[in-house]
Amino acid sequence: MNDIGHVGPSSGLGATGAAARIHEASAAYRANAQGEAAPAAPRWAEGRDRVELSDHARHLDAIRAMPDVRMARVEAIKQAIAGGTYESPEKLQAAIEGVLRDISE
Numbered sequence: 001m002n003d004i005g006h007v008g009p010s011s012g013l014g015a016t017g018a019a020a021r022i023h024e025a026s027a028a029y030r031a032n033a034q035g036e037a038a039p040a041a042p043r044w045a046e047g048r049d050r051v052e053l054s055d056h057a058r059h060l061d062a063i064r065a066m067p068d069v070r071m072a073r074v075e076a077i078k079q080a081i082a083g084g085t086y087e088s089p090e091k092l093q094a095a096i097e098g099v100l101r102d103i104s105e
Contacts, residue, residue, distance in 0.1 A: 025050070
């Protein structure tokens with residue numbers, strides 16, 4: 001199996017070193033994405049594989065950061081809708097306002 005850098009608890013990298021390397025790599029990526037001359041690759045990165053995050057990956061990260069779904073609440077609303085007791089003009093207006101608020105944030 002090919003060795004890609006021994007990242008792990010025994011590598012000696014540590015959280016601080018890893019964060020610094022990620023910061024250097026992301027700065028180079030941003031500079032490249034903006035058409036600027038990217039700073040020279042750090043010495044530790046020479047001759048190594050690299051990882052680039054796509055816009056899709058950034059969107060997925062934003063989705064993961066969203067609050068958890070309250071399944072009990074969802075089920076209660078489903079039952080109210082099925083029973084015909086959920087829909088009202090006030091609830092529809094509140095839902096529309098909530099969606100608009102979420103979109104504008």
